Structures are given as C-alpha cells and as structure tokens.
Amino acid sequence: TAVNFFTETSQSDKAPWQRLEGTKDEVETILSLLDASGYSTTLYSGDNAVEETFKALSGQKKSIIHVATHGFYMNEGREVSEELSLERSGLILAGANNHWLGDVLPEGLEDGILTAKEISVMDLEGTGLVVLSACQTGLGDVSGEGVFGLQRAFKKAGSKTLVVSLWEVDDNAAKTMMIEFYSNLAKGYSKRDAFRKAQSALMGCMFLKNGVPTSGSDPYFWASFV
DSSP: OOOEEOOOOOOOOOOOOOTTHHHHHHHHHHHHHHTTTTTEEEEGGGGGGHHHHTTTTTTTTOSEEEEEEEEEEOOOOOOOHHHHHHHEEEEEEEEEEEEEEOOOOOTTTOOOOEEEEHHHOOTTTTTTTEEEEESTTTTEEEEETTEEEEHHHHHHTOOOOOOOOOSOHHHHHHHHHHHHHHHHHHTOOOOHHHHHHHHHHHHEEEEETTEEEEEEESHHHHHOOO
C-alpha cells in the first residue's frame, strides 16, 4: 500500500502564500505511524512538491494521497458552471509564489497552482482516500448539481473517499486532527471510525483562538474537516 504526501512550506490579494509551520511535523509524524504499520510511504516536500510530481500520480492507483498545503477557492460572483468553478479552486504547490507574484517561472516547470480542473482529468481510480489537510478545500460554487470545486474534481478523477475542510483551519488543530486520524487508521479502524475518533480526541484538547486558550470542543476547531 502506497501513501504519497505533499507538503509545501512556502493567501492572498497578491500577497505571497505563507509558510504553514505545522505541516512538516504533521506529515513526518504521520509517515512514521504508517511506516511502523507496514505501509510503503513516499514524502514530497519543499522543492520536490511540484505540480508535475502530483500529476505523475495519475494512473498509479495509490491507496492514500495526503496533501498538507494551502488550498484556495475564489468566489468571483460569476455564473455557476462546472468548468469555471473548477478553475477557481485548487491547491498551492512548490513554486506557486513565483507565478502568483508575477515573477519569472523556472524553465520547464509548471506554475505550482494545481487547479481543480487539472485534477479532474487525472486518473485516480484505485485511490481509496485523499486527505486535503488545507484551508477551504471543501468549498466551491453551489448549483442544483451539487458543489463544484476540489471535491468534485477528485470524485471525477475517481478517488473514493475525501477528507476536506470548510473554513480556514487552525494549524495546530489540523495537525492534531490528522495525526489522530492516521493513528486510528494504523490501528485498523475504518476510515469513518478513524475520522470520528479523531474529532472526539480534538474536542478534549486546548488551542488558541484569537490569542485566548479555548477548548477544542468549540466547533471552530473540530467541525471544519468533513
């Protein structure tokens, strides 16, 4: 069983995408948990977490793909269509700040902004679980056919189960949630049970909210991931 991790350590009104300080520790801890449970894992981080590497997963039938980075959804108030909506949401990978800020891109590399539209044409049949440990990855344009965005893209690509977020996630809470989730998976729990137990564990923790110590039972912390 292969697990592929992507973490880009590099929002936005043309401001640069900022480092997510907890992602490196998050994925390295999860990787150790799964390695100890017999999973075969590969970690892509920093300059290796480029758009080309992600797209190369197409057709490889990886059982789990975990992405710890910035996600984005740009609600521009235009008409709702699947094609337009898939262009307005995505994931930020290595090198994206070059394009985002209008700098020259390294020769031979894509822009690092992986849109939902690009994901939707990948072949992720055989991928049982995609975890998007990032902000607002569950958002999109709402129509009579559902929500158009990253969720729709990964489903069109063939992945069976998604873990996504509905709002900007507290970095420490996201890290705790993910480590608990994978720890439960490594113990043999089903995806659904592992997720529920991780949410329950989060409720028993303390985090900072606007600089004030706050219980993880506050839905702001535990209810973002679905």
